[in-house]
Each structure stands twice: as structure tokens, then as C-alpha cells.
Amino acid sequence: MWVRKRIEITPMDLVRGLWGCLTPGHREPLCREIAEVWQTQDALVCLSVRSGFDLLLHSAGWEPGGEVIMSGLTIPDMPRIVEACGLQPVGVDIDLRTMQPDIEQIRQAITPQTRAIVVAHLLGGICDLEPILEIARKHKLLVIEDCAQAFVGAAYQGDERADVSMFSFGPIKTNTSLAGAVFRVRKPDLLKAMDYQQRQWKGQSSFKFAKRIAKYAFVKIISTRPLCGGFYQFMKLFGKNHDGVARSMARGFAGPDFFKKIRCQPAVPLLRLLRYKLENFDTAETTRRRELGLRFQQLMGDNVHVLGAAMTRQTWWVLPILVQDPEKLVPQLWDAGFDASNSCSLHSVVEDADSVAATILRHIVFLPLHAGMPVRELERMARCVLNAKPNKPALPQQFLEAAIPEKAASEVTLPQLDLAKSSP
Numbered sequence: 001m002w003v004r005k006r007i008e009i010t011p012m013d014l015v016r017g018l019w020g021c022l023t024p025g026h027r028e029p030l031c032r033e034i035a036e037v038w039q040t041q042d043a044l045v046c047l048s049v050r051s052g053f054d055l056l057l058h059s060a061g062w063e064p065g066g067e068v069i070m071s072g073l074t075i076p077d078m079p080r081i082v083e084a085c086g087l088q089p090v091g092v093d094i095d096l097r098t099m100q101p102d103i104e105q106i107r108q109a110i111t112p113q114t115r116a117i118v119v120a121h122l123l124g125g126i127c128d129l130e131p132i133l134e135i136a137r138k139h140k141l142l143v144i145e146d147c148a149q150a151f152v153g154a155a156y157q158g159d160e161r162a163d164v165s166m167f168s169f170g171p172i173k174t175n176t177s178l179a180g181a182v183f184r185v186r187k188p189d190l191l192k193a194m195d196y197q198q199r200q201w202k203g204q205s206s207f208k209f210a211k212r213i214a215k216y217a218f219v220k221i222i223s224t225r226p227l228c229g230g231f232y233q234f235m236k237l238f239g240k241n242h243d244g245v246a247r248s249m250a251r252g253f254a255g256p257d258f259f260k261k262i263r264c265q266p267a268v269p270l271l272r273l274l275r276y277k278l279e280n281f282d283t284a285e286t287t288r289r290r291e292l293g294l295r296f297q298q299l300m301g302d303n304v305h306v307l308g309a310a311m312t313r314q315t316w317w318v319l320p321i322l323v324q325d326p327e328k329l330v331p332q333l334w335d336a337g338f339d340a341s342n343s344c345s346l347h348s349v350v351e352d353a354d355s356v357a358a359t360i361l362r363h364i365v366f367l368p369l370h371a372g373m374p375v376r377e378l379e380r381m382a383r384c385v386l387n388a389k390p391n392k393p394a395l396p397q398q399f400l401e402a403a404i405p406e407k408a409a410s411e412v413t414l415p416q417l418d419l420a421k422s423s424p
Contacts, residue, residue: 001225002337002373008175009177009220013277014216017272020269021206021207045180047266048168048180058197059190062115066114067115069117070092072101075347087115092106094357101117110139116143117144121147122346123318125312126312127145128312133162143164153283155283168180171219174315175278179270203266296319296367303386324391336380336384341365341366346360348361
């Protein structure tokens with residue numbers, strides 16, 4: 001079975017991380033070295049994006065009752081952190097074509113209590129911040145871009161006009177070090193306050209990070225094609241759903257004491273591994289992933305809506321499609337050897353049940369895609385989807401008219417798919 005999300009870490013990386021757990025060291029010089037890799041003086045290294053976001057909101061000095069405008073789709077922990085800081089998350093809907101927050105809704109959502117706008121770059125692409133920055137400058141609001149799903153190396157280290165850019169290197173992120181985050185904080189006073197507060201937190205122990213390495217080493221092993229397929233068949237034999245088990249194992253901060261877990265300084269061996277991964281990041285993985293994602297989009301044509309297809313700099317960190325009946329399609333893909341899922345770690349911050357954000361969550365299916373996937377298997381997966389004849393969900397027509405940008409489509413040189421060939 002082709003696993004839905006491969007952990008981008010090598011066995012040698014895992015060995016290196018474990019060896020680092022046995023070697024003494026200090027956080028401050030490692031944090032400086034990571035900032036040097038990014039070639040910036042405004043970097044703050046945290047245990048996770050959740051940790052840094054918590055630091056940011058506590059350090060901003062906003063009175064309780066302030067409002068934070070957020071992209072309509074984000075992970076549920078982000079509005080949870082906003083509320084824990086005495087603030088109110090205000091969700092704005094998104095454009096299905098670009099995953100961009102609705103600009104008009106942002107304008108309408110601004111009140112005298114508004115303090116910041118948080119823009120989530122979703123699915124591996126980048127939103128256009130220009131209109132949001134223009135609104136923020138007019139109302140003197142902080143602009144925070146969540147780049148957790150959009151790391152591509154030196155090609156994009158955040159928009160220099162944004163006040164804060166947040167990058168994640170958690171277990172399923174691009175170029176993972178199994179944890180860790182880098183924040184670029186372009187307001188010196190805010191950076192200083194966040195750094196000071198983080199120093200008051202206890203440090204994560206090397207032992208705890210070693211346990212994390214062991215956990216994801218196991219996940220990495222069972223994610224290989226033969227073992228993943230065997231795991232699926234084993235769970236199916238006992239009438240169980242493997243998808244729920246996989247999702248629980250991938251969670252970074254599962255269980256109780258959420259805030260206690262995120263309010264830690266990163267462990268020294270984590271910082272070592274993060275520095276190494278940043279120094280040795282190879283863009284070949286994201287380049288290949290992009291080619292495969294664009295190719296899949298071509299194969300779908302007008303038959304299936306590929307979510308986020310019109311985003312700029314799309315790297316297909318995940319490959320989501322929208323269908324009328326996800327629960328019907330997913331088991332068919334499982335039986336064909338593709339670890340699809342209609343479960344989603346995202347959460348709608350928009351209260352309207354008919355919003356684009358809520359509609360996406362009802363109709364989304366994630367498909368496996370990574371650089372090691374051969375073209376023939378991508379094409380076989382496309383045939384499986386098309387042969388299932390999935391209907392498009394009922395959506396406004398303007399949301400279904402996105403096409404591959406001309407330039408991007410012309411760059412795809414993969415072979416054509418013979419749609420007459422039946423899937424095995």
C-alpha cells in the first residue's frame with residue numbers, strides 16, 4: 001500500500017538524533033547557528049509552532065477580549081491557544097481555488113478590538129499576502145503568516161513584510177526533525193519579549209526527545225509499502241479501521257496537559273537535528289512532488305476538483321480532492337493499495353455550516369503522494385479515482401473553474417495517461 005504521508009527522515013537522521021541525545025550541549029549556541037543557516041537575526045527557535053504562537057500571543061501585550069482574525073481552516077489547536085490567552089478567534093472563509101482568506105470578509109470582520117490577522121498557507125502553497133498587508137497597514141494590525149505546511153527551503157523564508165512568519169518541522173512536515181519550529185519575528189521588541197518568556201520555560205529533556213525518535217522510527221518502519229499493506233489487512237481482518245490508528249500515532253501533542261507539553265524549550269538534540277536538516281535540505285523532494293501533483297491535476301481534468309490547484313508556489317505537501325461521497329471512494333482506494341483518507345486534522349473556524357471551509361471538511365479526500373511514487377502508480381491511482389466515478393460536491397460554479405496556471409502546466413513533462421487502460 002502507498003502510505004498517505006511519508007515521514008521525510010532517513011535512518012541515518014534517526015541515528016544522528018539518538019546519538020545527539022547522548023551528547024551534552026547548550027541551547028543558545030545551537031539556536032544562533034540555526035539563525036545563521038536562515039541568514040537572519042530575527043529568528044526564534046521553538047519546540048513547535050503551537051509553542052511559538054502561545055509565546056507570541058502572551059508577549060504581544062494585548063488586553064483580554066481582543067480579537068484575532070484567522071483563516072477559516074487551520075488546526076484546532078491554533079484557535080484553542082487564542083482563547084487560552086483571553087482573546088477571541090474570528091474565522092473568515094476561504095477561496096476554494098486559492099485557499100486564500102476572503103478579503104472582503106476580512107474587511108467586514110475588523111472591529112476596534114481586532115489585534116491581528118493570522119493567514120494559514122495551506123496544503124503546500126502560498127497565499128498572496130499583498131491585499132491582507134494593505135488592510136493590516138490601514139488598521140495597524142499585526143500580520144502573522146502560518147507557513148507550517150509550506151516550507152521549501154531558501155526559496156521562501158516568509159514574506160519580509162509580514163510581522164511574524166512561522167515554520168514547522170514536526171513529524172509529517174517537509175524536511176522534518178520530528179519537532180521544532182522557526183519563527184521569524186520582524187518586530188524587535190516582540191522578538192525580545194518572546195525570547196525572554198521562552199527562557200522561563202523548562203527545557204525538554206534529551207530522554208523525552210529520544211522517546212519521540214523511537215516512536216517515529218517505528219512509524220517510519222510500518223509506513224513502508226509491504227508493512228503498511230500488511231497492517232491494513234490485519235486491521236481489516238478484525239473489522240478495524242487502520243486510518244484512526246494512523247492519525248493518533250501522527251499527533252504531535254496527544255493526550256492531556258496540552259499547554260504543559262507545548263510550554264517547553266526545545267531539547268538540545270532536537271536543535272542539533274534541526275540544524276543538520278536545515279543545512280542539508282534538498283529541494284529535489286519538493287520539486288518532484290510538485291511535478292507529480294501537477295500531473296495528477298492534469299489527469300483529473302474536469303472530472304474531479306483538486307483542492308488548492310490555483311495556489312501559487314504549490315508543492316503538494318498533501319494531495320486533496322473534493323468528492324460528493326468520500327466514504328464510498330476511500331475504501332475502494334484502500335483495496336487498490338492507496339492509503340486515502342477522508343479524515344482531516346484541519347478545523348473550521350467559521351461558524352457558518354455552509355461555508356467553503358465547512359464544505360471542504362465534509363467532502364475532502366487525501367490521496368498518497370510523495371517523491372518516491374513512480375509515475376505509473378500515480379497514473380494507476382488516477383484511474384482508480386476516475387473509474388469510481390466520484391461526483392463533484394454541490395459548490396458554487398465559480399469555485400470549480402480553477403485551472404492549472406499556463407506556465408506551471410507547460411513545465412510538466414511526464415508521460416500521458418492511457419485512460420482506456422483498466423486499473424488492476
